[in-house]
Amino acid sequence: MTSLAYHRDNCRLCASCELELVVPLGPTPIADDYVPASRLNETQPTFPLDLYLCHACGHIQLLDVVDPNILFGNYVYVTSISTSLVEHFREYTDEVLRRANAAAGALVIDVGSNDGSLLNFFKQRGMRVLGVDAAREIAKQATESGIETIGAFFTPELARTIKQTHGAATIVTANNVFAHADDLGGMAEGIRELLAPDGVFVFEVSYMVDIVEKLLFDTVYHEHLCYHSVKPLQSFLARHGMELIEVERIAMKGGSLRGTAQLAGGPRKVSASVPEHLALEQRLHFDKPETFRAFATRIDGVKAKVLGELAQLKSQGKTVAGFGASATCTTLLYHFDLGDKLSFIADDNTRKHNTFSPGHHLPVLPPQSLYERKPDYVVILAWNYAQPILGKHQKFLEQGGHFIVPMPELRVV
Template identity: 35%
Template sequence: MDRHRCRFCAEELDETFVDLGLSPLANSFVPKEREDATEPTYPLHARVCRACGLVQLPQFEPAANIFDQYLYYSSYSESWLRHSERYAAEMIARAKLGATSEVIEIASNDGYLLQFFRRAGIGALGIEPASGPAAVAIAKGIPTRTCYFGRDVATALRAEGHRPDLIVANNVLPHVADINDFVAGLRILLPDSGRVTLELPHLLHLIEGIQFDTIYHEHLSYFSLATLETVFRAHGLRVFDVDELPTHGGSLRLHVCTEAAPRSPSPALERLRRREAVAGIDQPATYRDFRRKVTAKREMVRDFLEAARRAGKTVLAYGAPAKGNTLLNYCDVTRELIPFTVDRNPHKQGMLLPGTHLPIRDPAALMAARPDYVFILPWNLKDEIIAQLSEVRSWGGQFVAPAPDLTIVS
């Protein structure tokens, strides 16, 4: 076995969390003209650190190769925009933000969140490495720096006089290769009077919901609360509150302050600590049970698609999310089983999914084809997608969501 070291504490990684075989990078969409070219694939073998509990994948591609031309634009999800608007309103109240306050968001994408702070008259600055989404944010009037966050950027911002009342980092820490550099940057930039909020998927939900498809190479790390507290404590920061969210199949929103800040741990934080301990989130038996369930779920997906084909039923997919590519590749889905998928993001339309090479088309193509089943790849947005595609029911079509169990929705 190749030797790998934990990206946080440098201990040797010799415990398997789950091995999903070889897979291309989940967001490496293939241009039509390169359909016959060989794609690089990498082991999708997640390991867990016995010392700190961090579940992780090795880094195979530099961040620049993945994110500089990133095709994910947060504003295409209406439910995510509503979630972000609610968050902004809540934090304006909780942190008592006003005209003299400043909010800095790391991985600010296309301005999907900061626009709500700007509308409230609050100063905002985005940090976004992907040039496409950053340009969209700037066009909205949101100041945005196109760079990767870490110690150096934090030091430069502090030298410029930035003292943010709120630092936001939504769904970015799992993508970070150098966790220590990133979290050290938070400590440099955060004043004792401020707070950081971070949203990220919760390892406990990944395990309980058998959400193996949320494992892909761009997601380098998978966090429990216990591991997160260990990471922040190592850099002079501490978690003082936590919100449990339904987003991305079950996420945490951590509220983090400096060690010197006069904030006490919340009852919600204490409750979640106990829940993780009871669930045995750091026990090898838990990982073995998870691996068994992943294998069973793969067979469930295959059995459904094969049965639909034998019955002469058509199945088309909706969405082109990274998680969908993990599921399709691990389950060996071909065009014979799902001829194509559709996505609202015009930047993805006309491309092919990595590995399976399913064509990505405009949603109008799905409506024209009138499939018997619509297989929802971004299952975390199931309700939003079913509402958008309500016309599918007019010809007797049904929806299929693959998590936590494969479910058919009429």
């Protein structure tokens, strides 16, 4: 292991060392590190991508942690460019305000606030807002555009400073960062520190139940350290002086959980949704390693079918490309050993064009490339979006091309 990463030996939620490797995935480079031509001579390091189950609390997690300065230091993803995400934030703001029953002028703090898109909606509803984001350049831009944002990692010390300068928060939100932080305990301490006695903490995280049921294994990459379910989260929050009072399944990222917590002994009742989700996870045997080993076996079953199909096409002299150049595609390319089987990758995102995929250095080209280079088959790596991609590229099918949808079941169109 290099100094770019380290392997932790205890659970991120409960500190137990009783951890068992349950889903070994192929090691990958940093999943979203698509490189320009000037970096093609670099060999990008790979890091283990293995999911472990904590026997003490049931939390599923990566233990190999890539230095966040490398992962997020050059983070360029800006929220507001995604219109569906902005729409999601609008709905989210209304829902959070309903849950918090907050008066105008109350303080809302978003941890991992990116360009301030979410806080902007709270501001429009008359709230005082403050963002915290480790990406310093994005934080600076957010502040300049009117959403005060501290460009730093969120720590208990920073939380104490914020409380002194801004007061206690009626609402604290933390969306995907609650799956990204290695020191999740420190983050929870900081949030408890900031919350007003009647305040709420609202977070969204990918839900392990959806990941297992829909085979979303490619949402596993090094930025996402935690794969949450309700039972481990509930006990984690309790250990940090907070009480989980409501959970809801939402469609974000193929299936996520929106959770609400308050300070222990706070004014709100625990909703029936909490015991309902605990019962669901119990029924699915989420405390047993066999459950997750079976998940790994299902993934490898699909992998074998995809490789069999590609070997057959290759023996017939067919050319094959890929579609989709996101972080999830890197996990799929590596775990399915597809790096040497595709000639290029097409993607709609103009910022990815003329870059090269992490590690394998497959060229990323605009979607027109399907019509110019005319590959015989195109593997839809972004298989969650197979339907819209197929819809948009009927012409490719009409010119005699075929699409391969690899997951959740191999399908050739």
